[in-house]
Structures are given as C-alpha cells and as structure tokens.
Amino acid sequence: MKKRTLLGLMAGLPVSGVLTACGGNNSGSAQVRLVNASPGYSALDLYVDDNLKVSNVAYGAASGYASVDKGSFDTALSVNGSSTQLITTSRTYDTDTTYSIIAYGWNGSLKSVIVTEDQDDADSGSMYFRVLNTATDAGTVDVYLTAEDDDLDSATAVASSVGGGKSTSFGTVDSGTYRLRVTAEGDTSTVLLDVSNVTVSSKGVYTLIVTPTIGGVLVNALLMKQKGDVTALNTTMARVRLVCAMPSGGRVTATVGDVTLTSGNASPAVIGYTQVDVSAGTLTIQATVDGVATPSATWAATAGSDVTVVVSGASAADATPVVITDDNRLSTSSTKYKMRLMHASQALSSDSLTLTVDLTDIVSNQAYRSASSYVNRAASSSSVVTVSSLNAGQIFSLSDQSLVAQGVYDVILLDKSAAGTDGILQTYYFSNVRA
Structure with missing residues (x-):
C-alpha cells in the first residue's frame, strides 16, 4: 500500500459552512437525491415544494437522482408513505448542479444537511476525503485510514477532533484499500468503529x-462517493458491563462468548464496559460465584448496543446472570440529563425501590434484578438524590449533586460485602456513564 498523504484536512467546521455551496447558472434543472443516515427511521420520503421526489429510502442507502427546478423551495422529509412532514427546510437549487440531502438523527429529532456534489476529481492515484460526524451521542472523534496491521499509536489520523454535527473540508489521501478506524478524540485505545x-x-x-448506534457510544459509518454509491460500514461490536451483586462478598467470574469480563472479582463491584464481537448474533453468558457455576444465559446480541450483565442471588447456588439493556445516548434536549435506577440488592429483594430527585419521585416500584427506563429531567447544579423502599424507608441520600445537561446517570443499589456496625446492608453505585 502507498504511504497516504494528507493536504489541509480540517476538523470542527459547522456542517452548514462546509457542505453547502453555490452551483452554476446554466439552463436546466438540478439533480437531487436523498441519503438516509438516520437509524431512527427505517425508510424516508423526500418532498420538494410538496412534490414527492424520491420515496422509500432505507436507512444506510441512497436514492437515485430526481430533477428539481431552479429556485428556493420547501424541502421536506417524511416517513415512507406518510404525508406528515418530519422536518421542512427551505433549500435553494441551482441549474446543472447535483445535490445529496443527508437525513440524520434519532426518531423525533431528525435533521438534514445538503451537500453540493461539485468537487473536482482528485488526481490519478489519489482521492478526496472528508468526514461528517452525525453521531452526536459519541462525541468528538478521530478517523484513521491505515494498513491492516498498523498500530494506531504510531498512525496519523486523516481527520481529527471532528465534533458531533461538524464536518471537515476535503483532504487528499492516496487511493487504495484501507482499514478504517474511528476513535474517541485523542484516545487510540477507545475504538468506536473498526472495519477492514x-x-x-x-x-x-x-x-x-459517521452515524450513531443504539447504545450511544459505538458508531457506524456510510461511505458516500460523489455522484456514486453509498456503502454501509457497520460495527460488529457491542459493549458489555458487569455488575457483581452477590451478598457476603461473593467472587464472580463471568464470560460472554469467548471474552472474559472479570475473574474472581469480589462483590459488590461494577466492572466497566468491554467490547465484544457479536457478529455471531446470539452469545452465551457463563458465570461462576465462588467457583460454583450458575445457569448460563443466552443473549440475542445487537451490534452497537450497550448492555449490563448483573450476577446476583441469595447464594452461589442461587446465583444467575441477567442481561439489562442500556441506553447511553444523550438526551435529545440540550438542557436535560437522563437517569435510571437498577435494583441489585438481595437484602431488599422482596422490596420495590423508589428513586427521588429533589423531593420528586422519578422512578417508583422498581423490582429486584431489573432496571427502570431512563427519565429525562432538567439539569441542576445542586440536587438531592435518594433511594427508598416502603419497608426499609430511606436507604441512602446524596446531597449537592451536580446533574449536568446531557449526562446519563445510573443509580445501582447493591449489598455491602458485610453488614457494618450500623447494620446498613446496602451500598450504591452512582455515576454519569458519559463523563
């Protein structure tokens, strides 16, 4: 493979400032197509001036081109077959100019950007390359194109510090076959997408x-060639977190497929996320507690997802792993955080729990070995977070908590390894998993 070159590829530019341009003034109509980069909508239609131009564009695909008259027109997107407009934007079309309208964002927060496809061809042996990051949940990213076995620590990113909703300008890279890796900004150890x-x-x-996944952290991508095909480049990975929730300090070993999450870890503990290849579709979760094997659990894995495996029970003989789906996507409101409650306390297994923030119940009747849905609330610089049950009363209270906008908070109730002198049996895990 040739050594790649990079000329002037910039990061962090607003989408509107990079991806729109004026066309020519020759006679004739414009050509426009729709690219569906929104995982929230399985198929979309495109209307220009209330006229259906393209229909049934699946997620990860592009339509053919349709003719549009010169001028400024309301351009709308709708769910395939629906007359209800999800988003309407005034767009200006010039004659003899080709456009791609890229739809992105989750269900209920659809956005679009128009791309003018007028970049001159690159020189022979080279190609022009830029990045549009629509995975706002994943944050700012770096993008690498390398040989298959290249170490990222010694590689140079072809695009760096590309924030959510931002684009780079075009840079020049040698043509060829590459391994694409997208990482968290400045962190080559956190690979969000890896495609050969x-x-x-x-x-x-x-x-x-760059497009988001259902878990909120890993990403997918679409490679769009100017006036050509759109190719889906999807992750085969998911992220798995482990909660060791056995009483009396029970030691947990757990594996997902052939990946070990932890070995002999004492409870209570929350083990951070591990990436697992889920291309096989269904994986087996195996666990032991103090050397005693638990019943296995089957996980119908979805690429791009985040899950928590909770190993809990009254004793090693009673222990079992339970899979709980996580949603680490950001709140669709820029002023709100998300929070949920997970009940993993064997000592309170017969009690349901209530989660309260600033004297308002946000989760009620949460049963053992389960987690609530995420609740959106306005950010606060100083809040009181409490968990209680009808039988035990207030279990714990946290004061002066900063609950930041677009934070994603987990409150996990666990048993202590042994009862303290005050007789309190519970501990807790409280964290912004997006921090």
Missing part, C-alpha cells in the same frame, strides 16, 4: 458519514 477492506478509488471524491 475499505476501498477508495483513484480520482474519487468521498464523504465518510
């Missing part, structure tokens, strides 16, 4: 559209 055998052609002009 990505081929870019000589003289080509490409936009890599």
Whole structure:
C-alpha cells in the first residue's frame, strides 16, 4: 500500500459552512437525491415544494437522482408513505448542479444537511476525503485510514477532533484499500468503529458519514462517493458491563462468548464496559460465584448496543446472570440529563425501590434484578438524590449533586460485602456513564 498523504484536512467546521455551496447558472434543472443516515427511521420520503421526489429510502442507502427546478423551495422529509412532514427546510437549487440531502438523527429529532456534489476529481492515484460526524451521542472523534496491521499509536489520523454535527473540508489521501478506524478524540485505545477492506478509488471524491448506534457510544459509518454509491460500514461490536451483586462478598467470574469480563472479582463491584464481537448474533453468558457455576444465559446480541450483565442471588447456588439493556445516548434536549435506577440488592429483594430527585419521585416500584427506563429531567447544579423502599424507608441520600445537561446517570443499589456496625446492608453505585 502507498504511504497516504494528507493536504489541509480540517476538523470542527459547522456542517452548514462546509457542505453547502453555490452551483452554476446554466439552463436546466438540478439533480437531487436523498441519503438516509438516520437509524431512527427505517425508510424516508423526500418532498420538494410538496412534490414527492424520491420515496422509500432505507436507512444506510441512497436514492437515485430526481430533477428539481431552479429556485428556493420547501424541502421536506417524511416517513415512507406518510404525508406528515418530519422536518421542512427551505433549500435553494441551482441549474446543472447535483445535490445529496443527508437525513440524520434519532426518531423525533431528525435533521438534514445538503451537500453540493461539485468537487473536482482528485488526481490519478489519489482521492478526496472528508468526514461528517452525525453521531452526536459519541462525541468528538478521530478517523484513521491505515494498513491492516498498523498500530494506531504510531498512525496519523486523516481527520481529527471532528465534533458531533461538524464536518471537515476535503483532504487528499492516496487511493487504495484501507482499514478504517474511528476513535474517541485523542484516545487510540477507545475504538468506536473498526472495519477492514475499505476501498477508495483513484480520482474519487468521498464523504465518510459517521452515524450513531443504539447504545450511544459505538458508531457506524456510510461511505458516500460523489455522484456514486453509498456503502454501509457497520460495527460488529457491542459493549458489555458487569455488575457483581452477590451478598457476603461473593467472587464472580463471568464470560460472554469467548471474552472474559472479570475473574474472581469480589462483590459488590461494577466492572466497566468491554467490547465484544457479536457478529455471531446470539452469545452465551457463563458465570461462576465462588467457583460454583450458575445457569448460563443466552443473549440475542445487537451490534452497537450497550448492555449490563448483573450476577446476583441469595447464594452461589442461587446465583444467575441477567442481561439489562442500556441506553447511553444523550438526551435529545440540550438542557436535560437522563437517569435510571437498577435494583441489585438481595437484602431488599422482596422490596420495590423508589428513586427521588429533589423531593420528586422519578422512578417508583422498581423490582429486584431489573432496571427502570431512563427519565429525562432538567439539569441542576445542586440536587438531592435518594433511594427508598416502603419497608426499609430511606436507604441512602446524596446531597449537592451536580446533574449536568446531557449526562446519563445510573443509580445501582447493591449489598455491602458485610453488614457494618450500623447494620446498613446496602451500598450504591452512582455515576454519569458519559463523563
């Protein structure tokens, strides 16, 4: 493979400032297509001036081009077959100009950006490459195109510090076949997408559209060639977190497929996320507590998801792993945080729990070995968070908590390894998992 070159690829530019441009003034109509980069909508339609131009564009795909008259028109997106407009934007179309409208965002927060496809071809042996980051949940990212076995620690990013909703300008990269890796900004150890055998052609002009996944942290991508195909580049990974929730300090070993999450870890403990290849679809979760094997659990894994495995029970003989789905996507409101309650306390297994923030119940009747839905609330610089039950009363209270906008908070109730002198049996895990 040739050594790649990079000329002037910039990061952090607003989408509107990079991806729109004026076309020519020749006679004739414009050509426009729709690219569905929104995982929230399985199929979309495109209307221009209330006229249906393209329909039934699946997520991860692009329509053919449709003719549009010169001028400024309301341009709307709707669910396939529906007359209800999800988003309407005034767009200006010039004659003899080709456009792609990229739809992105989750259900209920759809956005779009228009791309003018007028970049000149690259020189022979090279291609033009830019990045559009629509995965706002994942935050700011770096993008690498390398040989298959290259170590990222010694590689140079082809695009760096690309924030959510931002785009780079075009840079020049050698054409060829690459391994694409998207990482968290400045952190080559946190790989959010890893796809081999990505081929870019000589003289080509490409936009890599980074898209979100259902878990909120890992990403997918679409490789869009100017006036050409759109290729889906999807992760095969999911992230798995482990909660060791056995009483009396029970030691937990757990595996998902052939990946070990922890070995002999004393309870109570919350083990951070581990990436697991879920391309096989269904994986087996195996656990032991103090050397005693628990019943196995089957996980119908979804690529891009985040899950928590809770190993709990009254004793090693009674222990079992339970899979709980996580949603670490940001709140769709820029002023709100998300919070949920997970009940993993064997000592209170017969009690349901209530989670309260600033004297308002946000979760009620939460049963053992389960987690609530996420609740959105306005950010606060100083809040009181409490958990209680009808039988035990107030179990714990946290004062002066800063609950930041777009934080994602887990409150997990666990048993202590042994009762303290005050007789309190519970401990807790409280964290902004997006911090």
